[in-house]
Amino acid sequence: MFSSRTPGLSRLNKTQKASMAGVAAAGVAAVTFSLVPGNGGSAEAGSTSQSKPASASQVAWSSTTDGSQASAVHAIIAKQHTSAKATASDKTKSEADAKAKAAAKAKAEAKAKADAKKRAKTAASRSATRKPVYPNNxxxxxxxxxxxxxxxxxxxxxxxxxxxxxxxxxxxxxxxxxxxxxxxxxxxxxxxxxxxxxxxxxxxxxxxxxxxxxxxxxxxxxxxxxxxxxxxxxxxxxxx
Known part of the structure; x- marks a missing residue:
């Protein structure tokens, strides 16, 4: 009998576990269907019905199908994780850019104030040195x-x-x-x-x-x- 647990399932979240459970159920159903004989295999009327065992190829096909579905789910989950990481990375980068712009703006404003103060001091100094010189007469x-x-x-x-x-x-x-x-x-x-x-x-x-x-x-x-x-x-x- 196939196990309903998929390796690594305990590490998935609730939604992911539900998806894996659905895939597993579908796999079991496929195996069960392969084991039930068709109408062409029915016994004559009045005789006891006996189920024919599933062939090795049928079981192998069901097992392979179940594994492929599990792999697809893992791929989807991995893609979601990658997308989430990319979104977080973009957000972090945006925040870093905003902080860098704010720091650059603050630095520019501080420099402008310092330059203005320096110009005012220079102007005052020039004004002092430009004291009128009167002729000695x-x-x-x-x-x-x-x-x-x-x-x-x-x-x-x-x-x-x-x-x-x-x-x-x-x-x-x-x-x-x-x-x-x-x-x-x-x-x-x-x-x-x-x-x-x-x-x-x-x-x-x-x-x-x-x-x-x-x-x-x-x-x-x-x-x-x-x-x-x-x-x-x-x-x-x-x-x-």
């Missing part, structure tokens, strides 16, 4: 003084400053008055705008040299004093 001193005054909110114009400088010192930054009342009191007026030392000390603007004879320091301190007393150096038209 009356025009340059007045223009540099105006730039400093603008930062500190001190009013005054180029013409107003220039006019008072010409009247007070004729544009000589080392000018000193040794004959007026201030000189008699021991505090002579000095520099382009003839500032006395106490006034220079009180109205000196930080960031400029603490030197009354320095042309820019003298102009800025004098304009700071004039803004406090007269509103602006532009309003000064005589000794102040």
């Amino acid at each position: 009356l025009d340059g001193w007045i223009r540099e003084s105006l730039a400093i005054m603008k930062k500190h909110g001190i009013p005054g114009s180029y013409n107003g400053i220039h006019r008072n400088i010409i009247r007070e010192s004729s544009g000589n930054p080392k000018a000193i008055n040794l004959w007026d009342i201030n000189a008699q009191n021991g505090i002579p007026s000095k520099g382009l705008l003839q500032v006395i030392p106490p006034t220079f000390k009180a109205y000196h603007v930080k960031g400029t040299p603490n030197d009354i004879y320095n042309p820019v320091s003298n102009i800025v301190a004098a304009c700071n004093y004039a803004a406090d007393k007269y509103g602006s150096m532009d309003n000064v038209n005589s000794a102040y």
Whole structure:
């Protein structure tokens, strides 16, 4: 009698086992059918019926058919496993590609930010190195003084400053008055705008040299004093 179990069946899942059982049943049915005689082999009426044993070729054909069907089932199962592995492999590859793209995007964004920061730093550095260079003459001193005054909110114009400088010192930054009342009191007026030392000390603007004879320091301190007393150096038209 043929066994209903196929080698390796215990390792199959429920659906696969059911398929194998069906194949085995079909094989048994085929063998049984081969063993039952046809009508041509029936005994005469009234006599006892006897079954003829199946020939060796019939049994061999049934056994071969059953094995071929089992092999077909195994082939289908193997194909399903291969397909499942391929699907899993494709999914893994897709996930890996997505992660690689995300990592590349993040790296590109980080690089763009770093480059932008570097450009901003470079621009700031260039701006610092491009500090205006003023000529070392009356025009340059007045223009540099105006730039400093603008930062500190001190009013005054180029013409107003220039006019008072010409009247007070004729544009000589080392000018000193040794004959007026201030000189008699021991505090002579000095520099382009003839500032006395106490006034220079009180109205000196930080960031400029603490030197009354320095042309820019003298102009800025004098304009700071004039803004406090007269509103602006532009309003000064005589000794102040």
